[in-house]
Amino acid sequence: MPDGDKYHTKLSWRYQEAYRELCERKCxxxxxxxxxxxxxxxxxxxxxGVQPVKHAKRLGEMLQGAIENAGNNSSVDWATLSKEIDRQVRQDKLKPYEKGLLLRAGKGILNQFRYNRRVDTSNLPEVVVGQLFLExxxxxxxxxxxxxxxxxxxxxxxxxxxxxxxxxxxxxxxxxxxxxxxxxxEDVKNLQRSRRQKVKEIDLEENLL
Structure with missing residues (x-):
């Protein structure tokens, strides 16, 4: 993408090419x-960078301990646990927008447990880190x-x-x-994209998406 090309005014420059390809539907x-x-x-x-990941991992560890210690859903004090998420994130030394996303991640996972959309408490640190990336x-x-x-x-x-x-x-x-x-x-520097898929010849009549 040539410097300065902007196809969507609300997207940062990083996402412009992906948005263009998505709209053109030629790829x-x-x-x-x-x-x-x-x-x-x-x-x-x-x-x-690395700091939000470290804080998300700790938040996941806290959630895992609290939910497992309660024993079952009916024993969890969801309001208190929600406030604990607020407290922990508020004390984290992160930028405001990072705290906002971390709150969304933590509360999102908490609500999955609260409304029985998730029951497995294993690997919650990894789950919260993944939710942070999703946010x-x-x-x-x-x-x-x-x-x-x-x-x-x-x-x-x-x-x-x-x-x-x-x-x-x-x-x-x-x-x-x-x-x-x-x-x-507890870092992001070694993250890589999965291997690129081999692209077959495109049928122009195919609904690519």
Missing amino acids: ARSEIVWTLKKALLSDIKKSY IYKSNFEERIPLTSDHYAGLDRITVMECVEAINPDILAEIGKWAKKATLD
């Missing part, structure tokens, strides 16, 4: 995902896509969002791999 789905992974991984490494993706890409009424290449809003939904499983799968590595290392 295979795997290629759009490859481009988007590059943008997200650069965002995680350069805009956030970065949602906040900086997915949730910004609808913030324009004039999408690139004349694509309508409904189609654009359907395209975003179609690639989300691939992004979630990659985030899971990154979370496992980042939690183990």
Whole structure:
């Protein structure tokens, strides 16, 4: 992408190419995902770095201990645990936008347990780190896509969002791999994209997404 090209005014420069490819619909789905992974991984490494990961891991450890010690869902004081998340994040030495995403991650996982959408308490540090990465993706890409009424290449809003939904499983799968590595290392410097998929010749009549 030439310097200065901007296809969506609410997206940072990192995500412009992925957005353009998504709207043009000329690339295979795997290629759009490859481009988007590059943008997200650069965002995680350069805009956030290691500290949010360390704090997310500790938050996961706290949640795991609290929920396991309670024994079962009916014994968990969800309001108190929610306030403990607030307290822990408030005391973290992080930038305000990092704290906001960490709160979203912690409260999101807490609500999954509270409403029985998640029951497995193993690896909660890794789960919270993964949720943090997901919140970065949602906040900086997915949730910004609808913030324009004039999408690139004349694509309508409904189609654009359907395209975003179609690639989300691939992004979630990659985030899971990154979370496992980042939690183990307590770092993000060694995170890499999974091997690039071999691109077959594109059928112009194919619905790529």
